[in-house]
Each structure stands twice: as C-alpha cells, then as structure tokens.
Amino acid sequence: MRSAASFLNLVVSVIVLNLLVTPNANAEKVDIFGYFEPQFIFLYQNGNSYQMNSDKLRIDLQSSTSNVEFGADVIYNLYFGKKSWNILDFLPSEIVGEVPSEMRSYFRYTFNDTLYLDNAYVRISNSRIACIFGKQQISLGTGYFSNPVDVFNLKDAMDPTYEQTGHNSVRLDVMLLNRTSVMFLYSPIESDWNNSGKLFRLKVGLGHFDFVLTGYEFRDKSTDFYSVSVTNERRRLTGCEFVGEIFGLGVWGEGAYNLMEISDDFYEFLIGSDYTFESGLYVLLEYHRNEKGKTSYEDYNINDWLRFYMGESKTIAQDQMYALISYPITDLINLQLMSIFSVSDGSAAFVPVIDYNIFENVDINIMGNIYAGSEGKTYNSKLGNGVVIRARAYF
Amino acid sequence: MIFKPIMLPEEFVRLGGLGEDLTARPFNYLTAFVRKLYGGGNMMRKVLFVFILIIFFGLVAEETGETITAEEIIKTMTETLNPEQSEAVMEMTITTSGDQERTFVYKAYSKNGGEKSLMKYLEPGRVKNQSILMLNNADDIWMYFPGTNRVRKLATHAKKQKVQGSDFSYEDLGSSNEFEDDYKSVLLGEEEKEGQLCYKLKLTGKENSNAGYSRLFVWVEKENYVPLVIDYYHEKDPELLEKELVLTEVKTIDGIPTPMKMVMYNKLDNTKTSMSFRELTYDVNLPDNLFTEMGMKK
Numbered sequence: 001m002r003s004a005a006s007f008l009n010l011v012v013s014v015i016v017l018n019l020l021v022t023p024n025a026n027a028e029k030v031d032i033f034g035y036f037e038p039q040f041i042f043l044y045q046n047g048n049s050y051q052m053n054s055d056k057l058r059i060d061l062q063s064s065t066s067n068v069e070f071g072a073d074v075i076y077n078l079y080f081g082k083k084s085w086n087i088l089d090f091l092p093s094e095i096v097g098e099v100p101s102e103m104r105s106y107f108r109y110t111f112n113d114t115l116y117l118d119n120a121y122v123r124i125s126n127s128r129i130a131c132i133f134g135k136q137q138i139s140l141g142t143g144y145f146s147n148p149v150d151v152f153n154l155k156d157a158m159d160p161t162y163e164q165t166g167h168n169s170v171r172l173d174v175m176l177l178n179r180t181s182v183m184f185l186y187s188p189i190e191s192d193w194n195n196s197g198k199l200f201r202l203k204v205g206l207g208h209f210d211f212v213l214t215g216y217e218f219r220d221k222s223t224d225f226y227s228v229s230v231t232n233e234r235r236r237l238t239g240c241e242f243v244g245e246i247f248g249l250g251v252w253g254e255g256a257y258n259l260m261e262i263s264d265d266f267y268e269f270l271i272g273s274d275y276t277f278e279s280g281l282y283v284l285l286e287y288h289r290n291e292k293g294k295t296s297y298e299d300y301n302i303n304d305w306l307r308f309y310m311g312e313s314k315t316i317a318q319d320q321m322y323a324l325i326s327y328p329i330t331d332l333i334n335l336q337l338m339s340i341f342s343v344s345d346g347s348a349a350f351v352p353v354i355d356y357n358i359f360e361n362v363d364i365n366i367m368g369n370i371y372a373g374s375e376g377k378t379y380n381s382k383l384g385n386g387v388v389i390r391a392r393a394y395f
Numbered sequence: 396m397i398f399k400p401i402m403l404p405e406e407f408v409r410l411g412g413l414g415e416d417l418t419a420r421p422f423n424y425l426t427a428f429v430r431k432l433y434g435g436g437n438m439m440r441k442v443l444f445v446f447i448l449i450i451f452f453g454l455v456a457e458e459t460g461e462t463i464t465a466e467e468i469i470k471t472m473t474e475t476l477n478p479e480q481s482e483a484v485m486e487m488t489i490t491t492s493g494d495q496e497r498t499f500v501y502k503a504y505s506k507n508g509g510e511k512s513l514m515k516y517l518e519p520g521r522v523k524n525q526s527i528l529m530l531n532n533a534d535d536i537w538m539y540f541p542g543t544n545r546v547r548k549l550a551t552h553a554k555k556q557k558v559q560g561s562d563f564s565y566e567d568l569g570s571s572n573e574f575e576d577d578y579k580s581v582l583l584g585e586e587e588k589e590g591q592l593c594y595k596l597k598l599t600g601k602e603n604s605n606a607g608y609s610r611l612f613v614w615v616e617k618e619n620y621v622p623l624v625i626d627y628y629h630e631k632d633p634e635l636l637e638k639e640l641v642l643t644e645v646k647t648i649d650g651i652p653t654p655m656k657m658v659m660y661n662k663l664d665n666t667k668t669s670m671s672f673r674e675l676t677y678d679v680n681l682p683d684n685l686f687t688e689m690g691m692k693k
Contacts (some may be wrong), residue, residue, distance in 0.1 A: 004545060041572030069693075127682050127684050130692075130693070138543075138544065139543045139544050139545040140460075163543055171687060178684075203688075208534065208551075210548055244548070245550035245551060250550030250551065250552065251550075271579060274552075275550075278555065328557075330492070330493075331491045331492075331560035331664075332495065332560065357497070357560075360496075360498070363521060392521070394521045395520055
C-alpha cells in the first residue's frame with residue numbers, strides 16, 4: 001500500500017509539474033481552484049459523547065484547448081478526535097451477540113489521513129463525439145436519494161448530493177441527434193476484459209421527457225460475514241430511467257433488473273416527484289424498493305447489516321420513502337428537512353439542515369442526524385444522534 | 396418613415412369624370428379632381444371632397460406608422476432584445492436586503508432569437524463550471540453539476556424560481572417570447588422615462604398562459620425599441636408592484652441597440668440584482684450541439 005501511495009504521489013507531482021512548468025505554446029494556462037473544508041462531527045451514542053473532526057483540502061487543475069481538456073483533483077484528508085470506531089458498536093445487541101469475541105476486532109475501522117488522486121482525466125471531443133480517459137466522475141440515474149441503475153456510487157441517504165470519488169474508465173459519448181445520444185463505457189477494474197465493467201446507455205429526449213436505457217455487465221462482490229468468504233459473480237444490469245413532468249409536477253423514475261450468475265436475480269426501482277411552490281418552498285418525495293432488502297426487521301442478520309455498512313448493498317429494508325422539504329428564508333440561507341422512512345420496519349431518520357452562504361466564497365452547512373427507530377430496525381437510536389458542522393471555503 | 400402614395404381605384408377615377416388616365420400618378424389625379432370640384436361649384440361635390448380628404452390622409456397616416464399597434468411594438472422590442480445569436484460574458488451582482496453582495500460571472504450563449512440558451516458559470520469558485528441549459532424558451536431546463544458530473548432536469552415549476560438567489564427567475568433569463576405569447580398588450584400612449592421619449596404599454600396575462608405576473612407596464616424607447624423600464628405586478632394581486640427592471644447604457648453592438656446594464660429591483664424583498672455585459676457579440680455562428688448535454692459539460 002505504501003508503494004502504491006508513493007507511486008500515486010509521484011504521478012500527481014509529475015502531472016502538476018508538467019502542467020505548471022513545461023512551456024507549451026499550444027496549451028492553455030492551467031486553472032487551479034478547489035476548496036478547504038473543515039468538518040466537526042459531534043455524536044451522542046449509548047450515553048457517550050464523541051467528536052471526530054476532519055480537514056479536507058481539494059485542489060483542482062483544469063486546462064483546455066478547443067478539443068482537448070485535462071482535469072484532475074487531489075484530495076488530502078486529515079482526521080482528528082475519535083478516529084477509531086468499531087462497526088459492531090452501532091449494530092443491535094442481538095446481532096453483535098452472534099459475532100465470536102475473538103473476531104470483534106476484525107470490525108474495527110480507523111480513519112487514517114489520506115492523500116489521493118480523486119479524478120484525473122483527458123477529454124477529447126469534437127462537436128458530436130467526446131472520449132474521456134482516466135479516473136472520472138460517473139453518475140447515472142435520475143433519483144435524488146438513491147440510484148438503482150448506478151452501481152458505481154453509493155449515495156449517503158443523509159447527504160445524497162455530496163461528491164463521490166472518480167472511477168477509472170474509458171468513456172465514449174456520441175451525440176446522434178439533438179437530444180439523442182449513446183454512451184459506451186469500459187471500466188478496466190479487473191485483470192481481464194471478461195471481468196471488467198462494460199456499459200451501454202441510450203438517451204432520448206421526447207417532448208418534455210428524457211428517457212434512458214442502460215445495460216451494464218460487471219463483476220459483483222458479496223461477502224459472507226459468517227464464513228468470512230467473498231463471492232465474485234457476473235452481474236448483468238438492465239435499467240431504464242425517465243424524467244419529465246406531469247400536470248406541473250416534476251416526475252422521474254428509474255428501475256434495474258439484475259441477472260446474477262450465482263445468487264438470486266433481483267430488481268430495484270425508485271419513483272419520485274417534486275414541486276416548487278410560489279413562495280420558494282420545495283418539496284420532493286421518493287419511493288425506493290430494493291428486492292434484495294428484507295421485509296421484516298426480525299429477519300435482519302449480520303450479513304444484511306455489514307453488507308450495508310461496507311457498501312455491498314444499498315439498503316437493509318426492502319421499501320423506503322424519502323422526503324425533502326427546502327425553503328430559502330433569505331437569499332443566502334436555506335433550510336432543509338430530509339427524512340427517510342423505512343416502510344418495511346417502521347423506523348425513520350430526520351436530517352434538519354441549514355445552508356448559509358456566509359461570505360462570497362464560504363458556505364456553512366449545519367446538519368443534524370436524529371434516528372427515531374427502536375433497536376434492531378434500520379434507523380434505530382443506537383446509531384446515535386449528532387450534529388455535523390461543515391464549512392467550505394472555495395478558492 | 397416611408398411615405399406610400401395611395402393608388403386610387405379606377406371606379407373612383409371615373410366618378411370624378413376625368414378624361415385622362417391618372418391612376419398611375421395619384422397626386423396629379425388629386426390636383427385635377429380638386430380643379431374639377433371647385434370649377435363646378437356644386438355643394439355636394441365639396442362635401443364629398445372634404446370626406447375624401449379625410450379618408451385619404453387617414454390612410455396615409457396609418458401607412459406611415461403613426462398608429463403603430465402595441466403588438467407591433469412588443470414584437471419589435473422582443474426582436475431587438477433577442478437577436479438571432481449571441482455570445483457574452485456577463486456579471487451578475489445580487490444585493491440582499493442586508494446589503495450583502497454576491498457576484499457571479501458567467502458565459503451566456505443564445506440561439507434562435509433566445510429560444511435556446513446556455514449559461515456556464517466562471518466565478519465564484521462554488522459554482523464554477525456549473526451550467527444551465529434552457530430550451531424551448533425555458534420550458535425545458537437542465538442543470539449540470541461538475542462535482543458529480545450529474546445533469547438534472549428541472550420541471551417547469553422551477554421556471555419562476557430565483558437563479559442563484561438573484562431577482563431574476565429562469566423564465567426571466569431564458570424565455571424570449573413571454574411578452575408576446577403570455578400577455579395581451581395595450582398601448583397607453585407616449586411618456587418620457589429615464590430622459591427618453593417612450594411608448595408606454597400595459598401587458599395583461601392571458602388566460603391559461605404561463606404568465607408569471609398579473610400585468611406589466613413597459614416603457615419602450617421610441618427611437619430604437621429598447622425597453623427602458625418594466626414594472627412587474629404580482630401574479631395574485633394586480634395592484635402589488637413586485638419587481639422593477641431598469642435597463643440603461645444603451646450601446647449599438649454589431650448594429651443592434653443593446654442595454655449594457657440592467658437592474659432588477661425586488662420591491663417585496665427589498666433586494667436588487669444588476670446584470671451587465673463584460674463582453675458581447677452578435678456576430679457568431681453557434682453550433683446546435685452547443686445547446687445539448689454534451690455542450691453543457693464541455
């Protein structure tokens with residue numbers, strides 16, 4: 001790991017130096033920008049108070065000529081306070097009791113300071129074709145809180161719009177007609193072609209609607225935490241999406257059917273709607289079903305919990321509803337209330353948020369986490385209630 | 396002002412009993428007709444003459460544009476404000492009710508007389524590279540967020556919302572045809588505004604239209620059809636002045652008179668937003684695929 005990190009540092013340094021120092025008559029100047037983001041987390045859990053703070057520095061580089069664009073960003077994270085956590089501390093007692101005591105340290109996680117290349121890509125394009133090579137952002141789907149067709153990213157339902165790290169891939173976008181385009185993507189994450197990700201997307205605009213068809217084949221990983229074994233299997237996802245409006249309401253939806261090589265096939269879908277009232281009050285509702293999820297919290301086992309926390313599955317429960325209410329109390333201050341309700345087990349979480357653009361290039365974001373479910377349910381109070389205070393200064 | 400002589404019909408020529416073919420030379424015809432009328436001393440003929448003169452000069456006046464209609468003024472004004480294509484760098488400064496200022500700089504492209512428009516933010520850092528695409532006069536709006544490389548489509552209920560907290564809505568910035576399509580216009584007369592002689596018009600929201608306001612009062616400069624002031628009245632309360640847009644510093648860019656600065660005063664929130672051109676040209680040939688998802692990301 002150390003040698004990989006060193007190599008990464010070296011690559012970044014070479015790229016930066018090359019861009020900054022090497023004289024090149026044909027190149028545009030390099031645009032350097034980014035942000036610094038200190039964050040304070042206060043958590044009250046099981047009668048104890050904790051704090052964990054972090055400082056994040058993101059530096060973006062961008063340079064472009066008429067047909068070629070280079071973009072990259074490096075992220076440096078520093079952590080303070082309580083950095084080591086054990087996932088078992090957040091699980092129901094009944095589940096923790098299933099874990100042999102000698103294995104409990106296996107579930108410990110420590111936030112270490114990190115420096116990494118978040119994105120680094122070259123985009124070559126003409127008027128109809130764009131080809132992007134390198135580590136890049138891939139965001140699929142029309143959903144706000146979750147995206148059944150997006151297997152690249154896992155959104156945090158408490159903070160769904162927070163940026164995600166890039167994915168190494170080669171991507172080709174071809175515009176066929178004015179609102180019709182196709183996208184091909186190859187994600188060489190495994191050792192050979194067969195096991196790497198291959199994606200096709202067709203996007204068509206019809207009237208006030210956009211429709212998308214997606215096909216994606218890739219290698220899916222699933223861990224059995226009872227036997228501590230990992231299963232890799234081929235997964236073929238067929239997805240469709242739409243976004244538009246009906247009777248003045250914004251409507252969208254996306255669904256995916258997953259053909260699995262070994263385990264059971266499953267489907268996942270999400271539908272949503274939003275409306276902005278004249279006063280500026282914005283309301284969003286989404287319903288999400290993941291067939292892989294359980295319908296009763298009494299059936300949740302350690303695999304369900306840990307696959308959820310490790311990012312191998314999107315939900316523990318089968319059915320969830322999301323609601324977002326947002327209101328700008330001034331031009332610079334916005335209030336939000338997000339809530340997530342697990343229909344399957346009757347638990348809920350509430351996330352009140354204040355966004356304040358305090359200075360021209362400084363945003364402050366205060367976010368609460370309140371869990372209102374009994375122990376054993378998805379959003380149970382054992383997860384701890386807390387506050388996140390985040391500032392972001394752009395440069 | 397183009398004077399067009401009126402060609403009188405053959406029947407009318409014959410009515411006067413003139414012996415020569417003067418239809419191709421109407422003013423000669425008129426002189427001859429006057430001679431014939433007065434030469435005869437017939438009272439009925441004199442009355443008829445006065446009547447004909449009234450009609451004649453009435454028609455001439457109409458042809459010369461003296462009675463330009465409200466619709467014609469709005470149409471010309473819309474065409475002046477929305478040239479076929481444009482490319483600009485604009486600065487938008489928002490002044491909040493607490494006197495705090497926020498400044499945004501963006502590149503703006505438009506095509507088909509404003510039917511398609513694209514805004515790409517250059518400053519400040521928190522919105523850098525974000526873009527907004529508006530097609531079909533802002534009936535279809537997409538926003539691009541570079542941090543996640545995600546494009547979100549906004550429904551039309553968002554059209555009336557503020558762009559980046561400013562006093563301009565998406566509709567204000569992206570809709571080029573709203574004055575013609577959504578409002579009935581009436582010419583109230585002429586009035587001096589901002590030191591210029593203007594047409595004063597009243598625009599009332601049409602039934603079943605997407606008009607965002609109950610009525611507007613528009614002062615359009617007579618000389619070049621540039622609006623100088625627009626008063627926007629609240630959608631639900633026609634007596635409540637909601638916003639006032641003041642356009643100044645009119646310059647001719649590529650042959651088109653253009654207000655280089657505009658300030659929107661929000662009378663209800665006590666805020667204002669000013670927009671000015673840093674760079675502007677109408678002499679461009681923008682490709683259609685600039686106004687696509689691919690164009691938003693480039």
